[in-house]
Ligand SMILES: NC(=O)c1ccc[n+]([C@@H]2O[C@H](COP(=O)([O-])OP(=O)(O)OC[C@H]3O[C@@H](n4cnc5c(N)ncnc54)[C@H](O)[C@@H]3O)[C@@H](O)[C@H]2O)c1
Ligand SMILES: [Zn+2]
C-alpha cells in the first residue's frame with residue numbers, strides 16, 4: 001500500500017521549488033510513517049536546491065520537523081503510533097566503529113528509510129538529510145524519530161531537529177564552552193543565535209555576536225550576546241581581540257560556512273583556543289592558511305556535525321529546559337507559513353528578514 005500526499009520538491013539545480021504529489025510507501029521493517037505537524041526552513045534546504053550538497057535531484061526538501069507517528073513497521077519497538085516525535089538525521093546504528101567505541105554522536109552509518117518515496121511517475125526522491133519533511137507524511141527509519149514531551153508544541157520542538165540543535169551543540173558539545181569562557185559567534189542566523197544561547201546556558205562570561213546585518217545583531221543580543229560587531233563596518237578580528245583583553249576568544253564558532261569568515265574565526269581565538277566550524281561550505285571553497293600559524297596558535301580546529309548531538313540524550317533534555325522556561329526556543333520562530341511559501345521563505349532568509357520560517361501543516 002502507498003499513500004499520495006503533497007510535498008515540496010526541488011526538481012533541478014537552482015530552479016524554484018514546486019509542490020508536487022508524492023507517493024509514500026507503508027512503513028516496512030525498521031521504518032515509521034510520520035504525520036508532519038511543523039517543519040522549519042533551514043539554510044541547508046536552500047543549499048540542496050542550489051546544488052551545493054549533491055546532484056541527486058529531485059530532492060524532497062525539509063528536515064527540521066516534528067510530528068506524530070502514524071504507523072510503524074512490525075518489528076519497530078522504539079516508537080508507536082500516536083507518539084509525538086522530533087525527526088533527527090542521526091539514527092545511530094550501534095555497530096559502526098564510532099558506535100562501537102562509545103561515541104554514537106559521530107555514528108558513521110546512520111539509518112534512513114530503506115524504501116524510497118517517489119513522484120507520481122515513480123521517479124525516486126532524495127529526501128533532504130534522509131528526512132524530507134516539507135510533506136504531509138514522510139517515511140523515515142524508526143530511529144530517526146525521537147520521542148519527546150508534546151508540551152512544547154511542534155513548531156518549537158521541530159527546531160531541535162536541525163539548526164537550533166546544531167548551534168546549541170556547536171557551543172555545548174563540540175566547543176565544550178564552560179563557565180567563564182569568552183566566546184565569539186560569526187554569523188548570527190538561526191544556527192549562530194542558537195550557539196549564542198548555548199554559550200549563555202553554559203555560563204560563558206563574554207559572548208560576542210558578529211554579523212553584517214544590524215537586525216541580526218539586535219536579535220543576537222536578545223539571545224544573550226553581551227557584545228556585537230558589525231563586520232561590514234569594522235574588522236571583527238580586531239574587535240573580538242579588543243573585547244577579550246587583547247587576546248581573542250576561548251571558543252570561536254563559525255556559523256556561515258565561508259573561507260573568509262573561517263579565517264576570521266581562526267585569528268580571533270586566543271592561543272590554544274578552539275574554532276568550531278558549524279556553517280556548511282560548498283564544494284568549490286578553499287582555505288589558505290600559513291601552516292606555521294596552525295601550529296603556532298595551538299588549540300583545536302573542529303567541525304560540528306549536527307552539534308555532535310545524540311538525539312535520544314539531547315532532545316528530551318532540551319525540551320525539558322524549554323518547558324522549564326530556561327531555553328527560549330520560541331524566539332527562533334519568526335513566522336508561520338504554509339507549504340506553498342517555502343520559496344518565499346528562502347528569499348526572506350537570503351534577505352535576512354527571518355531566523356526561522358516554520359511551515360505548519
Ligand atoms: N553543521 C550542521 O550540522 C548544520 C546544521 C544546520 C545548518 N548548518 C549550516 O549553518 C549555516 C547557517 O545556517 P542558518 O540557518 O543560521 O543560516 P542563515 O542564513 O539564517 O544565517 C547566516 C547568517 O550569516 C550572516 N552572514 C552572511 N555572510 C556573512 C559575513 N561575510 N560575515 C558575517 N556574517 C555573515 C547572515 O547575515 C546571516 O545572519 C549554513 O551554512 C547552514 O547550512 C549546519
Ligand atoms: Zn554507528
Ligand SMILES: [Zn+2]
Nearest residue numbers: 042044162163
Ligand atoms: Zn538544517
